[in-house]
């Protein structure tokens with residue numbers, strides 16, 4: 001099984017300020033930052049935004065900011081225009097989504113091709129419900145519902161990549177399934193916090209890379225200490241060998257990296273765990289139809 005990525009790929013991660021209340025201003029800011037990224041690295045083909053990049057990350061705000069995902073909804077239209085303008089594949093971070101048929105709210109990533117068409121959506125599958133004494137308590141499930149699928153995007157210009165959102169990265173199965181189906185990377189729009197970020201952010205990204213010999217791409221909001229939720233920042237790209245090849249600080253920043261399919265092959269040849277699986281003693285979860 002080889003990862004489906006034909007040539008080297010330039011990526012940019014946009015670590016925008018988190019949790020600002022003005023949705024339109026956040027969308028404008030995303031457009032400005034992506035313009036800046038394209039000016040700095042014009043051959044960028046893949047751009048990633050953070051989790052909840054245009055709304056506060058707060059359970060009591062998700063419904064207020066939620067949109068039905070249609071080509072005309074404000075965030076979808078703005079992101080589609082950006083992707084078309086710059087001819088990029090755009091992982092549009094995530095936004096609160098309203099599903100009108102059930103009145104449920106999801107934390108959803110919408111992914112666009114270079115024509116601005118939606119090529120996939122991922123609803124956060126594992127909700128962030130945790131309680132760390134003297135650390136952080138958060139319960140997304142108070143207002144959010146969980147998505148019910150794994151998401152593998154197959155974009156001919158870019159290749160195959162998997163999408164998860166933040167807490168999803170703690171569940172290695174999504175990455176495992178997508179890697180075995182040919183993904184060259186897992187991309188997680190994320191918003192870790194100042195308690196679990198220092199504990200696990202880098203370790204999780206490296207683990208997903210090493211387990212699967214793929215790239216792992218995490219895009220966080222910048223830290224905003226005026227907001228109720230303090231994002232960790234540190235947007236990150238980890239290569240298939242488990243090395244950090246790009247990392248942001250805590251403030252607003254764009255980071256750039258180059259993804260190289262040859263490195264995936266080299267790492268898999270050198271440490272061939274990808275081909276040494278023992279599916280006679282445990283299941284190949286990528287073969288399970290759901």
Ligand SMILES: O=C(O)CCC(=O)C(=O)O
Pocket residue numbers: 051127128165166167168170190191192193196197200
């Ligand atoms: O897993 C964690 O520690 C943080 C997860 C998170 O912040 C999220 O899912 O939004």
